[in-house]
Amino acid sequence: MGSDGFSDSSEEDVPLAKLKRKSNSKARPDPAHSSSSKKASSTTASRNSTLNGSANPKKRPRVKYEEDEHEHDSDLEQPRRPVPKKKKVKQEKGKSNNKIKKPVMKEMDKAERMSHAMQSFLWWNAEEPKAGAQWHTMEHAGVAFPEAYDPHGVKMLYDGQPVTLSPVEEEAATFFAAMDPEGMHLGNQKTAPIFIKNFFADFRQILGKQHVIRDFKKCDWEPIRRHLNEQKIIKKAISDKERKVNKETRNEAMFQFGYALVDGHIEKVGNYNMEPPGAFRGRGEHPKAGKLKHRVDPEQVFLNVSECARVPPCTVPGHAWGELRHDPQVQWLGQWKENINNQVKYMQLAAQSSFKGKSDRSKYNKAALLCGNIDKIRDSYKKKLKAKSLEARQLATAMWVIDKLALRVGGEKDTEEEADTVGCCSLRVEHLNFDPNDEGGDCKEIELEFLGKDSMLFKQTIDFGATMYTENNGMGEQVYENFKAFCKKKKSHEEVFNSLTPSMLNTHLKEIMDGLTAKVFRTYNASKTLQDELMKTEAIKSFHSLTPAEKVAEYNNANRDVAILCNHQKTVSKAQTTQLETIG
Structure with missing residues (x-):
């Protein structure tokens, strides 16, 4: 019973709509805690709906809401706005993203960095040293000596x-x-x-x-x-790991001794390893082949560095350098004397150095100068091919041979000390074979066979009556007659040009043009042959459609003609000979 005498109404007599409104009004939360209350009621409703089985079986995505900046400052409840999702753009196959990837630089090893450093130096733009000097400053690490002999004990x-x-x-x-x-x-x-x-x-x-x-x-x-x-x-049979260690050891020696600092830039050293002792092999039938090369000690080595440079430490314990020099007028870094031929050996910069570049530039400049005087020089020696004086005819014939056949001058040699190599002035009757195929009649062929520089065999049959030697007043047939006359009534060991010496020929060449030597003739003819062959290739209609590989092949073909002209050959190794015999 209530306090007014009436009994309280039961909730069963109240309509459902009024009951819901009543419960809602009683459960209305405090505005200060509206946000936390909503979260709790939402979680409870979700859990109840799941237990009653009325929830969607699919997992509903979670929605992120962004809070309003006035949410906690206002007495009214502020709705939270859902954050829009970023749409993922599917990349079509075969198409790349528009995003530009940062280029990844290849990490260079030390040798590559040194190579780039050397290539960055443009020696042709650099300041030239003072007259007579090759450099201002030079510093290097000296010579690398081979290890001491380790006895194996095999008897x-x-x-x-x-x-x-x-x-x-x-x-x-x-x-x-x-x-x-x-x-x-x-x-x-x-x-x-x-x-x-x-x-x-x-x-x-x-x-x-x-x-x-x-x-x-x-x-x-x-x-x-x-x-x-x-x-x-x-x-x-060593493992890859051991092979790698050996390579690192070699690289360590290269980085220590293989570079020099010349006038503030890096240069590569050519032969920084001292020749090890061994049996001298030589080239061809060298008279001293088999003699024992002695081990070179540091005391036999002279080093050349600038006065301000650090003195290279000697790496052989208990030894010291023989002498230190400061001579900027020479290019060598070190020198010593070997015991076989008692000759001085030099440690110099590599072939790609600025010193070699300047030397090559000078050589080709002389060849270019000869190009402007070649017609005058040829007319001069052609007139003397029929001279009454034997000396004049031999000089003119030798000039023709050096120009057309690209032979070296040659010089007198002590065959007990050096290999019997031959040049133009030292040709003997035994090196010429007239009419080698016994054709008879008007045959103008001579087979030349001798050992040239580095004991390389020169063996060619020259047809002096061929068009290439007779056109444009080439005088090839007259040269043949001169050779025949020079060899007449001579023994096989006698010289063909008995009235001519290398010094006489070189003096005559210098009188014609300053700095002219037989080597300049060879350089000119080699360059002219290469240029002519390349121009023939460029003249064909299909030249522009050639691939880079085909152009390289054409260049190699032209270069091969130059090698034939200059008698440049490679020594056939034993492995190659064995392989050819196996194939045959």
Whole structure:
């Protein structure tokens, strides 16, 4: 009962709509807590609807709302606005994004950075040193010496018995054992006796007069040779990790000794490694092949640096440089004397250095100067081909040979000290073979066969009656007649140009044009041949449609003609010879 005497009405007698309004009015939250209340009621409603099974089975996406800046300052409840989602743009296949990616620079190693540094120096724009000087300042690290010999302890046999050798004696024996018995030195019937004789003479000096080894024929080098072959196999079978370590060791030496600082810029050094001791091989039938090259000590080396440069430390313990020089008038960085030919060897900058570039520029400038005087020079020597004086005719004939056949001048050589190489002035009757194919009649062919520079074989049959030697008053047939007359009544070992010397020829060339030598003729003819062959290629209609690879092939073909003219050849290795024999 209520306080007024009436009983309270039950909620069952109240209409449903009024009951809902009543409950809502009673549960209205405080405006200060409206936001948290809404979140709680929303969570409760969601949980109840899920339990009653009335929720959507699909997961509804969560909606982000942004808060109004006046939401907590106003007494009224402010609705929150949903944040619009960013639309994802699907990228079509084959199309790239419009976003420009930042270029990723390739990380260069140290060698590449050094190469870029050297290429950035434009020597042709640099200030020239004062007259007579090659540089202002020069600094380098000296010479890299080979490691000391490490004895292997394998004994050679003498008369079937093992022989104990000292480290110095063992090293010399190993030099010979390292030679291939079927190679170009021991496998050649002409060079083998010379090589063996020279080696054993030096080997006996190391052994001494009282040593048991006296006869080369009783020596058996096979035990040492087998050991060396096993070491080669082991070196080839090393792991990639070991190979990488070896490469890093070589690079470390290169970075230490392989660069010089000349006038403030970096230059690459050519031969910074000292020649190791060994058996001298030489080229061709060298009279000193087989002799033992001695180990060069730092005391034998002279270094050339600028006065303000740091003195390179000697890397061999207990030794020091022989001498320090400060001579800017020479290009060499170091020098020493070898014991085989008693000649001075030099450590110089590499072929791509500014020194070599300046030398090449001077050489081609002289060839370009000859280009403007070549017709006058040719007319001059052609008139003398029929001169009454033997000396004049030989001089004119030699000029023709140097110009047309690109032969070197040649000079007198001591065949006991050097290989018997031949040039124009040193041609002998035995080097010329008239009418090699026995054609008879009006045949104007001569086969020239001799060893040229570096013992490279020159063997060509020249048809002096051919159009290329007779057109435009080429005088090829007259040159043939002169050769025939020069060789008449002479023995095979006698010289063809007996009235001409290299000094006479060089003096005559300098009288014609300042700085003219036979080498300038070779440079001019090689450059002219290359230019003419390239112009023939450019003249064809399909030239512009050639691919870069085809243009490179055409250039190589033209360059091959130059190599034939100058008798440039590559030595055939044993591996190539074996491969050709296998194919055949």
